[in-house]
Amino acid sequence: MNKNDREYNIQSNDNMRVLQLIDSLRSGGAERMSVTYASALAKRIDASFLCCTRKEGLLKKQLSSDVGYLFLNKKNTLDLQAFIKLRRFVKENKIDLIQAHSSSWFLALLVKLSLPGVKLVWHDHYGRELSSRKPGLLKPASKYFDGIIAVNNDLEEWSKKNLSSKEVRFFKNFLPENFGSGENMKLKGGDSIKIICVANFRPQKDHLNLLKAFELIKKDHPKTTLHLLGKNEQDSYSVKIKKYIHHQDLNQDVFIYGEQENVSSYIDQADLGILSSESEGLPMALLEYGRAGIPVISTDVGQCAEVIGSAGKLVAPQDSEALAQAIREYIENDQVRKSDALSFQQVIKKTYSEEIIIPEVLDFFKH
Structure with a gap:
């Protein structure tokens, strides 16, 4: 590990550089929040980025022009080329923190282990029944997370009970200041x-x-x-x-x-x-x-x-x-x-x- 790999320090909000990591840019809740975070942060910190790992989609058009963008076209879980490409992007852009949404945490963890100065925050959007959720690999991985964001109180409690990250917080989802553009279409159904x-x-x-x-x-x-x-x-x-x-x-x-x-x-x-x-x-x-x-x-x-x-x-x-x-x-x-x-x-x-x-x-x- 060379010295440059360790030169990541968050001094203030102004010079923070944050990367959103998401597997897809199709229209799901986690995907929309990754775009919303990237665009909102771009107005408030030194630099904001978004990396889509597997599949692009309509939400790409919703990204602010101030957000740096990377598409990995990742083919499988252990895609070495995708990992190298993301690691290089993180280094070249001096990214301080990766905000990994949903299942993208695994790739983010690999980057963090190779660049230990980079912070990793996992953003948990899980929307299914929690009673049957098993921590699995998240349990040992979570000790390397610098924080966990949960989208509701139940998820916050689940992470505190089942995972090893010391910092777990519930943050509400939120709406962006500006809403999606695109062609305005009419709802069918006449005057119903x-x-x-x-x-x-x-x-x-x-x-x-x-x-x-x-x-x-x-x-x-x-x-x-x-x-x-x-x-x-x-x-x-x-x-x-x-x-x-x-x-x-x-x-x-x-x-x-x-x-x-x-x-x-x-x-x-x-x-x-x-x-x-x-x-x-x-x-x-x-x-x-x-x-x-x-x-x-x-x-x-x-x-x-x-x-x-x-x-x-x-x-x-x-x-x-x-x-x-x-x-x-x-x-x-x-x-x-x-x-x-x-x-x-x-x-x-x-x-x-x-x-x-x-x-x-x-x-x-x-x-």
């Missing part, structure tokens, strides 16, 4: 009441629960449409959802848009935002619903109850009748719907903005 659900097509998001609730709503409110946005891998789960829509004769009322660059333009056109998940971390979709000023309904999972508080409706997961009733109450009570939407919008602006969160994260990076 438009319900939107921004969630990638994964079992944890439980679209089937939402579809069953929507069927109940259609009986009383036929001029209602459902709009599903999110990454669709065309796997068995998405096939199941599409078959259900077809078999229940919902093709004229349920619209699937897939992964979209400018999600906010769709949300702005909706009348109601919903999440029907079985499990969650701290979903970005809720924050985006709030920013748009639309009322929200969510299953009571992850950090959703803390985010919404009394400014929206919470229902038990996997209870389509309760979900339908919550939707019905908003459709039939215009005054409550507007009041809750405004209250939730104010909560998001005051609590989940980069101006609030980033200074706290920077202090965490320094310790």
Whole structure:
């Protein structure tokens, strides 16, 4: 190890140089937060970077022009060329700290072990049921982490109980100052009441629960449409959802848009935002619903109850009748719907903005 490999020291926020490490730039919550962090930090520190290890995507266009970018095109877990390329990038750009999101921690650890002066903070976005989560290799690896960021209280407690990093903190997800650009598209459905659900097509998001609730709503409110946005891998789960829509004769009322660059333009056109998940971390979709000023309904999972508080409706997961009733109450009570939407919008602006969160994260990076 030569002397230059050790010349990484964080003196102040002004000269800090931070790299976001993420496996993909497709439209998932962890991916969106990596881009949000990179762009937010670029305005506040000496230099901000983002490295996408495996697969680029629509979110690349959302990166600030002030963010240094690297794509590794990593082929497998032990891709030596990718490791060498990233290590060189870290050295050449004098990066002080790597913020490794989700599964990218392994590659970040290899870089840290070869450049021990570089700090490593793992950002845990895990959104599945924690009772069955096993620490596995994270347990021995975590003793080399300089810190862990958790996206909700449960994840913070899990890391404190199961991992070895001394510094574990829960930081809220937050919205960037500027939102996605791209072509503005129209929601289908004419002058119907438009319900939107921004969630990638994964079992944890439980679209089937939402579809069953929507069927109940259609009986009383036929001029209602459902709009599903999110990454669709065309796997068995998405096939199941599409078959259900077809078999229940919902093709004229349920619209699937897939992964979209400018999600906010769709949300702005909706009348109601919903999440029907079985499990969650701290979903970005809720924050985006709030920013748009639309009322929200969510299953009571992850950090959703803390985010919404009394400014929206919470229902038990996997209870389509309760979900339908919550939707019905908003459709039939215009005054409550507007009041809750405004209250939730104010909560998001005051609590989940980069101006609030980033200074706290920077202090965490320094310790």
